[in-house]
Amino acid sequence: MNENKMGIPVKGIAPFLFILPILIGTGIFSFSCFLYVIRLSFLESNLFGSSAFIGLKNYYYLLFESEYFYVALIHTLYYALCSVPLNLFVGLSLGFAMYSKIKYGSFFRFVYLIPWVSSGVIVALIFKYAFSPHWGIVNWLLGNLGFEEIRWFKQAETTIPIAATMGAWQTMGLGMIIFLGAINSIPKNLSEAASLEGASTLQIIRYIILPLIKPTIFFYLVFCFINAFQVFNVIYIFMQGVVGPDDAMGLRGATLTSAYFTYILAFRGSQFGRASATAILMFLIMLSALLIQRRFIGRKITPL
């Protein structure tokens, strides 16, 4: 059906009245705000309202002078590196496990979605508790196995895998729904025919299902990558109480990710110009991921 031909032809301003609220709202909160944040990134802006145009200095500072920008970027990439394969693995396993006649399917579906409807803050608190030095169950288990107590949130090397595991735990229901949908959309007679020809289930998965759901896999990869770039809540919760007051903004010793770095710059340091520049650089990276996705699987909307 052609979209353009749908609907009652209407003249005059009536159609505009219907879209007016959205037009005004997105005009203010999206379009003007976007222009504003671009402008901010060229300003030396702080809380006291003094803002002077400094050209590309904020970007120059971030790319060549700041000791934290690349740290945050590397941590974010590290998070993506941990979380993307994990998400894919969990989603694919659940998708295949749920495929074809499963008893109590709606029960499983319900259970896997519980983490997804739970607040990220609460979930992060639970994980922080599980990995806490004295009271956490993880250190207790390790202690019983004869290992020494580990301070999990002291360094990024351990904080980020924990955060990524938590993220994968939270999105397992989403991954299941995405891959189950993709596998279900494959015509049944394909695998039936292969099965009649004597193909084993593993062969069917390997040679028929996996190639056919490749676009979904790729879509989910990019989706997870983009989400990984925005990881914030969990880092915020994990870093509470961990960051020592040894520098004004609490950058030192913290597991910075890019979104968290932006947050600290803007809302603890009131350096809105630098924060905007950071956010725009991150935005450009995410946009390139989307463009790559578009090239490979064509048009598909991935809201950021």
Next chain:
Amino acid sequence: MKKSLLTLKYLVLIIFVLVSIFPYYWMIITSLCEHEWIGNPTIFPIPPYLGCFKNALFDYPFLRWTLNTFIISISGTLGCLFFASLAAFSFSCLQWKFRDLIFYVLLSTLFLPAFLMVIPQFLFIAEIGWMDTYWGIFIPSWFSMITVFLLRQYFFSIPNEILNAARIDGANLWQIYWKLVIPNSKIVLMTLFVFNFVGQWNSFLWPLLVTQSNKMDVLAVGMASFGGDFNITYNQIMAGSILSLAPILLMFIFLSKYVSKGLEMRIT
């Protein structure tokens, strides 16, 4: 299907059920213990200690946080659905010049990530004096282009003939919207309502920025402040977590099919 494979399937499913449930189990156990647990963990504390729940409820403005969360989730979601359905109606059921062009220009805002937009939005809200107010929290969420997009997709399935017939019968556009299109979209509206409500209830960064006083906090922000307070023990935090998860999980028990439907809508 071969039996071994079926066993493997159920094994995977059950392992993931345990993985999914265990943190919640652990949360409940901890919240029912009187002291922060140091020695060996218990399967279930007998007798259960309810003092942590009492602390969470009465020593902190917990009920107020719940009320705040409820207010912003309801107002945010209803406003969002109303404005989105109005716009989606115009973008699908009406035919006018530049309709699709304007739609796609607006849709492009989906690509703006939250952590980029909160900076200017925060400064704007501060500028107009909406800091620490309910509307400062929920009004920006009224303008959700993803909701417009999903509703528009759905509205396209309403046959042109019906719309035209209503028009010929003398209905004006508002009547077509309110008496024909909306009643016919109850299920999809319900799905989006549940979906957006959950999202609003769990939103964290924006309420964190806009609220300043402890009384205006939403549950997520309040619970985060629990996490940063060294005087609060983990069993109290877990009790608070249970209390703040309870409303949304209760809702999910009854409306879970709308959540998975909403997910399917969003990703396909």
